[in-house]
Amino acid sequence: MDGNNKYEAEGFGKQDAKKGIKFLSFPNVLMIQLKRFEFDYQKNQMCKIYDRFEYYDKLDLNKYIANSDNNLTQSTNELFTLHSVVVHSGNAFSGHYYAYIRPHYNDNQWYLFNDEYVKPAKEHEVFKNQFGGVTKNWVSRYGGVFEQHYLCDASAYVLVYIKDSEREKILTKVNEIDVIINFY
16 A cells, blocks of 8 residues: 555554464365345345356465565465366356366266256366356357357356365265264
């Protein structure tokens, strides 16, 4: 914070300052809920936020970890891999939720979980098709090619990342006996 945006320190006047958040640690499973709905006071109703938001397969959060002196440090291992994406398709009044999940720690195969069916999914379905925003398409009509813009109503709503150092333990294969023993 500097220039016209300096911090007002009581008794010391306006001061240059840095503003931010430092974390002591992150959980092994990091769930991020994206704000896709808000109340529009002019319309007096809930609205879906269709803005484009890009997310990534890998997330490096090392630069956001504070050491014991409250300084940022690079010595931690806060590397995460995207495990699942919950998608909302529709508007603020109606819609449908479904999820893309990569269930195995040593396999890059994504699956679409949509109501009563599960099927393999391509990587571009998980990433490019779920960013939201306006999408451009080239459409061929009447002997010409035209650019067509449309609002993508399907967008990521919840992102689940798993810490790389814990992925194998968290995504370990579950045997039937494990379920039976832990059920009781």
